[in-house]
Amino acid sequence: MREGLPGMERLTISLPGSLARDMEKLTKEFRISKSEMARRAFEQFIYQCRRKKLLQAAETMAEEYRSDPELTVLTDLDGEEFK
DSSP: OOOOOTTOOOOOOOOOHHHHHHHHHHHHHOOOHHHHHHHHHHHHHHHHHHHHHHHHHHHHHHHHHHHHHHHHHGGGGTTTOOO
């Protein structure tokens, strides 16, 4: 049995034929292994999911900030110069 790289876990996936063919073409074009391509795709997907969650949280917080008078009470001072 072949051992993987330290810190890596082996994953077996099934792909539709068309996706597998596209993957094969791209791995040849970019001269990378299927594992490297899958790793990059997973990293990108995870990054996008995390970013989406952060954006949703920021939107929720922004809406709460705009609608809560206690949080916006000092915004009247915005743009004023202090001497």
